Amino acid sequence: MAFTLYSLIQAAILCVNAVAVLHEERFLSKIGWGVDQSVGGFGDEPGIKVQLMNLVRSVRTVMRGGCPLHVYTNWLV
Amino acid sequence: MDYTATQSGSRQQANMRLRNSSMDGSDGSQLFEDTSRAGSGSQTGYRNQQAGPQAAGFPGQSLLSDPMSNLAMAYGSSLASQGREMVDKNLDRFIPISKLKYYFAVDTVYVGKKLGLLVFPYMHENWEVSYQQDTPVAPRFDVNAPDLYIPAMGFITYVLVAGLALGTQNRFSPELLGVQASSALVWLIMEVLAVLLSLYLVTVNTDLTTIDLLAFSGYKYVGMIVGVVAGLLFGKPAYYLSLLWCCVAIFVFMIRTLRLKLLSEAAAEGRLVRGARNQLRMYLTMSIAAAQPIFMYWLTYHLIR
Numbered sequence: 099m100a101f102t103l104y105s106l107i108q109a110a111i112l113c114v115n116a117v118a119v120l121h122e123e124r125f126l127s128k129i130g131w132g133v134d135q136s137v138g139g140f141g142d143e144p145g146i147k148v149q150l151m152n153l154v155r156s157v158r159t160v161m162r163g164g165c166p167l168h169v170y171t172n173w174l175v
Numbered sequence: 176m177d178y179t180a181t182q183s184g185s186r187q188q189a190n191m192r193l194r195n196s197s198m199d200g201s202d203g204s205q206l207f208e209d210t211s212r213a214g215s216g217s218q219t220g221y222r223n224q225q226a227g228p229q230a231a232g233f234p235g236q237s238l239l240s241d242p243m244s245n246l247a248m249a250y251g252s253s254l255a256s257q258g259r260e261m262v263d264k265n266l267d268r269f270i271p272i273s274k275l276k277y278y279f280a281v282d283t284v285y286v287g288k289k290l291g292l293l294v295f296p297y298m299h300e301n302w303e304v305s306y307q308q309d310t311p312v313a314p315r316f317d318v319n320a321p322d323l324y325i326p327a328m329g330f331i332t333y334v335l336v337a338g339l340a341l342g343t344q345n346r347f348s349p350e351l352l353g354v355q356a357s358s359a360l361v362w363l364i365m366e367v368l369a370v371l372l373s374l375y376l377v378t379v380n381t382d383l384t385t386i387d388l389l390a391f392s393g394y395k396y397v398g399m400i401v402g403v404v405a406g407l408l409f410g411k412p413a414y415y416l417s418l419l420w421c422c423v424a425i426f427v428f429m430i431r432t433l434r435l436k437l438l439s440e441a442a443a444e445g446r447l448v449r450g451a452r453n454q455l456r457m458y459l460t461m462s463i464a465a466a467q468p469i470f471m472y473w474l475t476y477h478l479i480r
Contacts, residue, residue, distance in 0.1 A: 101361040102354075146455075149376045 117154055118161035126154070278323035278386060280313040288318045289325060293397045294421065296428040302435055319432070323386065326393020333359065333396045333474075336403050340478040343407060359474055366392050366470065370463055374437075377455055381436050391429065395467045398425050399475050406479040414479045422468035429464035 120126055131151050266272065292299055304319045305312050314322040337355045341347040367388050374381070398421030406414025437460050438453065 101358045103357055103361060106361045106364065146376050149378060153375070 114157060114161065117157045120154060120158065122158075126151075274384075274386065275323070277311075277313060278321070278390065280315055281322050281324045282315045285315050285318060285322070286325060289322070290397060292318065293325075293394055293428060294401065294424055296424055296431065299431075302431050304435075321387050321390035323390050323393070326390055326396060329393060329396030329400060330356075330359065330363075332400050333403075336400055336407075337478055340403055340407055344480055362470060362474065363389075363392055366466065369466075373459055373462075377459055379437055379456060379459070383436050391432065392467075394428070395425050395471050398422065399471050402471070403475050403478055411479060414475075418471065418475065422471055425467045425471065426464050429467055430460060433460045433463060 131147075131154070263272075302319055305317050311317075311320055314320040314324075334352060334356045338347060338352045341351055367385065370388050370392070371385065374383070398418070401421050402414055402418035405417035438456050
C-alpha cells in the first residue's frame, strides 16, 4: 500500500516498455491488431479497438524514434 | 554632484519599477482584486521585490550613502530580475501558471457553498457552468466551476488528519506523514491517468482539461476527512456512517457534474438515447463516479482501527 513516486515511475516505464516491444509482424497481425487492419470505419466512430491499436502504434513509434534505451527493438523488427 | 545624480536616478528607477508592477497587476488578472494599490505607493512594494532594496535605500539615505554600493545593488537587482524572467519563462512551459491562476480564484463564499455541495448535492438544481464569451467564468462567480483550492487544501488536511489518526493509535512516526502523502498522491495521479486514457479510448469530444480532472478527483478528500474525523471523535460506527454518506454524496455530485460534460446533449437532459456510443459514455461516467467511493474507502480504512 505504501506507494512511492519512484514505484509509480518504475511501473510506468515497465508498462511503456511492454507496449513498445510488441512485434508488428509476429504478433499483432496474428491477433488482428496490425496497422493495416485499422482502416475501416470512417466517420465519427473509430471504436475502442481502433483507438487502442493507434495508441500502441504511436507508443511504438515514439519509443523507436526517440529513446536510446529502446535501440534493441531494431533487431526485433 | 554626481553623487546626488545617481541617488535621484536610482529613485526614478525605483518609481518606474513600482509603477510598472502595479500596472502589470491590474492588467494581468481580473481574477483577483488588487488590494495592494494602497501599499504600492509606499515603501512596501511587495509585489516587486527588486524595488525592495532600493526602496529601503532612499528613506535611509544615510545608510547607503556609498555610490558604489548603490551601483552594486542596481546591478544585483537587474541580475535577479533577469534570473526571475528566465525561470518564469521556462516554468511556464511545463506548468501553465496562467491557467492555474483561474483555478485558484476563489473566495470564502464559494468555498463554503462548494463544501456544502460536496456533502449535500441533492437540492442543487442547475449544474451548468456559466460561460462568459467562450471562457468559463472564474470559480468565485459560479459555484459549479471546478477549482483547485479545495482539492489542494483537502489533500494537505488529509495528510495531517492521517497523522493525527495514526498518533492516537500510537503508530505515528514523522516518516509516515511522507508515506501517506506520497501514497495518496500516487493514487491520485494514477486515477487521473486512467480517466485520461479512458476518455481517449472512448473518443469523447469534451472540453474537460487535465486540470479539471485533477480538480474533480481531488474533491473526494473532503469526504475522506469528514469520515476520518467522525471516526476519531465518535468511533468506528460513526466512521462507517459518515463515510457512507460522503460516498453517496460524491457519487451523486460526480454523476451530475460529469453528465453535462461527457454525455451528448440529449442524454444529458435525461432522455433515453439508444446507441452504443451513448451507452459507452454513460458507462464511463458511472465508472468514474464509482471509482471515487472505492478510493475514499481504500485510502482511509487503515486509519481507523
